[in-house]
Amino acid sequence: MIKVEEAKEILSAIKIDRKIKTVSITESVGMFCAETIYSPIAVPSFDNSAMDGYALFFDDIKPVMEISGVVKAGDTLVEPLKSETIVRIFTGAPIPVGADTVVKQELVKIQDRQITIDPGLVKKGDFVRKSGAQCEIGQEVVKIGTKITTGTVALLASLGIAEIAVFKKPKVGVVLTGDEVVGSNEKLLPGQIYDANGPMLHTALLELGIEVEFVEKVKDEAKSVEESIKNLVEKVDILILSGGISVGDFDFVRPALQNLGAKELFYRIAQKPGKPLYAGILGSKVVFALPGNPSSSLSCFKVYVSPFIMRFCGAENTYQSDLKFPLAQAYNSDSSLTLFLKCELKEGEIHILSGQESFNLISFNRATGLVEIPNSDTQSSKGNLYNYYPF
Structure with a gap:
């Protein structure tokens, strides 16, 4: 043995000898990436607002300012900011040339085309998402061997990537x-x-x-x-x-x-x-x-x-146990073999179940995984950490 x-x-x-195929990102969840992916664009690709509010040039801020325009998400032609004015802006909208700060709408009062601001509540650069804040052009965004999740798909889609090479x-x-x-x-x-x-x-x-x-x-x-x-x-x-x-x-x-x-x-x-x-x-x-x-x-x-x-x-290091939990109770073994016991993980502790006989499947119905008790550990103490294999 x-x-x-x-x-x-x-x-x-x-x-x-792994084989590689190209699939659409919507078909790739659960598979492993067969290439390192670099961003083809900067994200964000333009400075934009992180809040609904008002964009201004910080050095021009005054308690009362005039609203000179409106910018919404999706606008592609945006006029430069007029000196000593403020523009209404919405989340995701491009920051006008000349503006460097967004005042969130909760901090202002509006009357006609003027707003009242407390300058002491505003810091330069507030709520401006700068171009490339997530990633720059050419930046590594997904490593080879990464397991693709819905989060990975969201990232790739946001970069304009529609297909990906994966391991079969x-x-x-x-x-x-x-x-x-x-x-x-x-x-x-x-x-x-x-x-x-x-x-x-x-x-x-x-x-x-x-x-x-x-x-x-x-x-x-x-x-x-x-x-x-x-x-x-x-x-x-x-x-x-x-x-x-x-x-x-x-x-x-x-x-x-x-x-x-x-x-x-x-x-x-x-x-x-x-x-x-x-x-x-x-x-x-x-x-x-x-x-x-x-x-x-x-x-x-x-x-x-x-x-x-x-x-x-495509996964790596799959035989290295990365889940370890303490026993909820001591366990004594008279076996010279390594034991894999049916157990239940509750509140971060391993509870070894009764019915460990090899013919007994009742405990498998309740078990959340297996706990490994090494052959050298004849007296497993409460609180000691052991490898856990989830079902």
Whole structure:
């Protein structure tokens, strides 16, 4: 068995040949930018007002001033400010040549075409957004590898950018083993169980923004398993197998991968749940074989498979845990394995749930994530910080 950190290091080192495509910015949310983007314009591109108010030249300010015009947002032809006058101006409107300050409308009183101001309440440059205050022409605004959000889209749109180069998402497929497993539309016979892994892994991939190529069921026969892997791996970049990876007489996945010439990266990790976890390379494709137990399968997916898929999509440092929280209560372990426990994050503290048995899915319904308890930490104290993997 290898340690948890060793497995993460191996997966972090896999070279990924990412492909790039160009999409409209409205289609790019959730994808990763494949280029560094520099602003083609200055933003704002002209000095403008940050408030509804009155624009003036600060050195001309007097308690009573004459209004000489009006400027609204969208005006493109604006007369220069007349000496010792003030102009009505609205948020986003261009500052007239000769003006350098905006007095917000709450500070003035209006009578006819004159306004009364208390000069002591006004500072030079108030409420003037200068050209280039957000960014100058040629300034870096989005780094390569940035995950695109609606905020990114807003920024790009404000720069007049309509399309963006992004990394293509991987094609992913799922193969299920286990003759005892049947679909929810079938009648359950003695000795059979309903399939949880298929819907679970399908939705876990959808949560990552991955369109699943297939979820296929294969019979627990050596030839069937090998033929399915051989045929289906050609259709995807990442193949996920569920079940059949332990050491039982009907666990055919690992022998099938060996027969097909897969390069094994690791098999079995010193952890609970999910000890019999496999990762390998078959041709140019990455293969993960997860335990058939749903609890173990989902835990392994969240800790190992999901970060790899995000790496493929363009993210970096995906195996470095950036979420750490304290335990709400002490936890004692007699295991020599690293534990991934179902937990609930409440008010910034991790509450370890009951029902940690690998067959028990009730606690998964309540869990907000997994907490990692290292194998060296047999007495986990309240308040200590631990890695948290959100669902």
